Amino acid sequence: RARTAAAASSPRRQSPRKPAAQAMARTRFALLAGLLAGCAASGAARSVEEAREAYEVALEEARKAKAEVESYIEEQPGNKTEIEEAAETIEAHIVQEMKEASKDAEKVFRAHLAELKSASGSDESIHKLAKSAKKAAEEVGRAPSEAAKHALRRAKRESKAEAKKVGRAAEKAAHAAYKAAKELERVQRHNGVSEHKYEGEFGKNEHTTEHMEDDAEDLRGDAERIVERLFDQVEEILEKDVHEARGSAKALAHELKKEVKHTEAEVLNATKKVAEEEKSDEKKDDDKEGGDEKSDEKSDEKKEDDKDDEEEGDNATSSGEAEDLAAAEVVGPPAGALAMLLATAVIGAYVVRARRSVSIREQPLLG
16 A cells, blocks of 8 residues: 555656657647548538538429429410310210210119019019119109219319319429428538528528418419319309200109009009919819719719619529529420420520620629
């Protein structure tokens, strides 16, 4: 500790240096400081220049976008004659869409009517098909006016969207130029440019970009107002066409609904007639089956009666023959040839009857 304290209290020994070496060291330090200062200044100059170039590019893009809005406005109809011509062109397209919509609606109606005509189900299902066909007929009456309304809205919406798109692009470009001016000011401030210089330059750039942004907004409004004025004229021209088309369509729809009603009645009557015919055929079939059964029963009864009659006939024949033989025996043997002929005839008759009886009895088995 004593040694440490002594060393701390005693003056520190310095190593001796030559004057030439010290001068060289000072020169090297000065050169290095100057080099670093030059590099820093060069880097700052490049950053400011890049920021200024970016601003100039953004400003040029804003000018182009503004010119596009102005060109769009110039291309739009300006005076009354041009507006009327443009409105008539749009109106012609809408009228064509009205006609196509009417054709499509009538086509759908015809499909429903064909389905109704071919119906063969219950009354409830037929009424349901007729109701669908009537709705389709009502759509025919509404088709032209609905088509005109939707077509007009779509055309107006698309035109306004285009005007707004062009105007918004100009506004965004002007705002991008303003942001580029702000970035240039920031780079100048952080790279040692004097406050008087960068504030004066930014004030000028700010005025330019804000003025361009206001102009772009005004131009967008002008473009949208032109579209509104144009379509006001379109609506005025189209109103007469829509009114006439609506009247014709409603009259057609009325006739189509009458056709549906007539078709429904025909289908119901035809279905009812078919049901009655089917019921009548079923009754005839039932009656026929019952008649056949009764006929078979009567035939069987008749066959049994015929069989009984045959048996009774056979019995009677046998009895008669026996009586004839008995009589012949009582009379006694006849004298001469007459007695022999009589005996032969009796025996022959008996044999014929016996054969007939056997034939009749075997006939059902043979059959």
